Amino acid sequence: MKTLLNSNNQFKYKIPRILKRSQNLFILSSKSLILFFILLFFNLTELNSKTISVCTNCPVNSVKKAISLSQNGDTIKIQSGIYKEGFLPITKSISIVGETGVVIDGLKQNHVFGVYANGVHLQNLKIIGSGISDLSEFAGVYSEKIKDCFFENLVLEDNVYGFYLAETNGCTLKDNISIGNAENEVLGGNGIHLWSSNHNKIIGNQLQKHRDGIYLEFSENLKIEGNQSEENIRYGMHFMFSGHNQFSKNIFKNNSAGVAVMYSKNITMEENQFIENWGESSNGILLKDIADSKLLKNRFEGNTIAVFADGITNIEFLKNDFINNGWGIKILGNTDHNQIKDNNFIKNVFDVSTNTKSTTNEFINNYWDHYEGYDLDKDHIGDVPHKTIHFFGYWIAVYPFLMVLYESPVVLFLQGIEKAFPIVTPIEFEDQHPRMKERI
Numbered sequence: 001m002k003t004l005l006n007s008n009n010q011f012k013y014k015i016p017r018i019l020k021r022s023q024n025l026f027i028l029s030s031k032s033l034i035l036f037f038i039l040l041f042f043n044l045t046e047l048n049s050k051t052i053s054v055c056t057n058c059p060v061n062s063v064k065k066a067i068s069l070s071q072n073g074d075t076i077k078i079q080s081g082i083y084k085e086g087f088l089p090i091t092k093s094i095s096i097v098g099e100t101g102v103v104i105d106g107l108k109q110n111h112v113f114g115v116y117a118n119g120v121h122l123q124n125l126k127i128i129g130s131g132i133s134d135l136s137e138f139a140g141v142y143s144e145k146i147k148d149c150f151f152e153n154l155v156l157e158d159n160v161y162g163f164y165l166a167e168t169n170g171c172t173l174k175d176n177i178s179i180g181n182a183e184n185e186v187l188g189g190n191g192i193h194l195w196s197s198n199h200n201k202i203i204g205n206q207l208q209k210h211r212d213g214i215y216l217e218f219s220e221n222l223k224i225e226g227n228q229s230e231e232n233i234r235y236g237m238h239f240m241f242s243g244h245n246q247f248s249k250n251i252f253k254n255n256s257a258g259v260a261v262m263y264s265k266n267i268t269m270e271e272n273q274f275i276e277n278w279g280e281s282s283n284g285i286l287l288k289d290i291a292d293s294k295l296l297k298n299r300f301e302g303n304t305i306a307v308f309a310d311g312i313t314n315i316e317f318l319k320n321d322f323i324n325n326g327w328g329i330k331i332l333g334n335t336d337h338n339q340i341k342d343n344n345f346i347k348n349v350f351d352v353s354t355n356t357k358s359t360t361n362e363f364i365n366n367y368w369d370h371y372e373g374y375d376l377d378k379d380h381i382g383d384v385p386h387k388t389i390h391f392f393g394y395w396i397a398v399y400p401f402l403m404v405l406y407e408s409p410v411v412l413f414l415q416g417i418e419k420a421f422p423i424v425t426p427i428e429f430e431d432q433h434p435r436m437k438e439r440i
Contacts, residue, residue, distance in 0.1 A: 048071070049075070050074050052076045054083075055078070063096070071094075097124055098125040104125055111138050112130050112140050112141065114144075123153055128159065130161065139159060144165075144167060160189035165197045171200045173203070176205045178205070180211075190212045190213070194215070197219045199222070202214065206227070209232065211234050218241050219245075220245060239262055240263060241264060250273070251272070253276055257281075258282075259285045259286070265292045267290060269294065271298065274299070277303045282303060282305065285300075290315070299321045300320065304325070308330045309338070325348045331359070333355055342366065343367070363432075365381070368386050381433045385434070387430055
């Protein structure tokens with residue numbers, strides 16, 4: 001009897017374990033079944049995908065017809081030739097790849113390509129002839145409310161906007177060339193324009209003769225690297241309300257102004273070149289109302305004003321080169337708590353300029369070729385502070401019209417007085433421990 005009771009008890013405890021094991025096996029089987037159908041779906045999609053060939057003498061002799069025949073996952077391959085297509089809307093996840101010599105002409109009607117599906121790839125095409133309008137922003141490649149697009153090795157010419165991305169995510173623009181037709185700021189468009197688009201990559205593109213080479217508005221978490229933007233009517237690149245971004249190893253050359261970063265925060269600017277952005281009020285970079293950002297290892301050369309700082313806070317200027325500019329850094333009085341450290345200031349007309357006599361900004365261990373101090377203890381750090389702002393430089397910032405007196409006998413006389421009575425210059429703008437040698 002006791003043995004029977006023990007058997008019943010063991011059986012009683014085994015039943016839940018058996019049921020639980022069966023339940024786990026059922027769940028595992030269900031998961032395996034779901035996984036099987038997912039893999040089957042993608043394999044069938046891949047098996048069903050096809051390649052559509054387009055050429056002037058082929059059964060399919062237009063890109064528009066190929067798009068209408070295509071399904072998700074298909075590839076359209078275009079042979080060399082000029083295809084006068086007009087507007088090409090894409091509402092399927094397809095790839096369009098061209099051979100050398102493929103030209104897609106939008107006939108000045110609308111966008112050339114309108115991309116309205118996820119995962120669209122455009123490669124190796126020359127795209128020309130977007131529409132021109134005072135009301136619409138026509139582009140060579142326009143995309144809206146999509147993700148994972150990929151545009152590579154495209155040449156865009158004679159389009160108002162090159163690329164226009166609106167509410168797109170996870171897209172890549174790589175190794176493209178966009179040459180605009182902008183004659184003025186009103187009618188001209190931008191080379192690459194992003195509005196409310198996040199987590200995109202802009203890599204290795206060349207942009208010329210647009211209003212702005214690159215324009216970003218309400219767009220975050222972008223990677224902007226290795227681009228060259230030059231000869232644009234307004235800015236090489238223009239940020240508006242676009243925080244948490246980084247741009248590195250780009251070249252901004254010979255624009256009306258190099259870059260404007262405005263109303264943003266958490267921006268990293270590293271190893272860029274701002275070169276020959278020269279004009280009456282041209283800047284290598286304009287920093288307007290930004291915070292918590294870094295300028296690291298950039299080169300500013302041949303600009304009217306290398307850096308114009310207006311209302312910036314907690315910005316670190318580290319290991320930059322300011323060479324042969326009109327002004328190295330113009331710091332307005334509303335600019336506070338920034339650190340300028342380990343930079344080189346070489347052959348600038350004015351290294352630093354300001355319109356205020358007091359500052360909370362710090363100058364630390366910079367090299368100044370105008371420094372006239374000494375280093376008796378041979379530690380490569382000057383033994384006396386360097387005055388970063390000179391008398392005439394201060395008054396030029398307050399009264400710009402006085403620039404006509406630069407290097408006149410009157411100014412040379414005032415500079416002599418300044419050396420004898422240094423109290424006339426803003427004392428807070430000093431580098432207490434300047435470098436004796438240029439940082440390499």
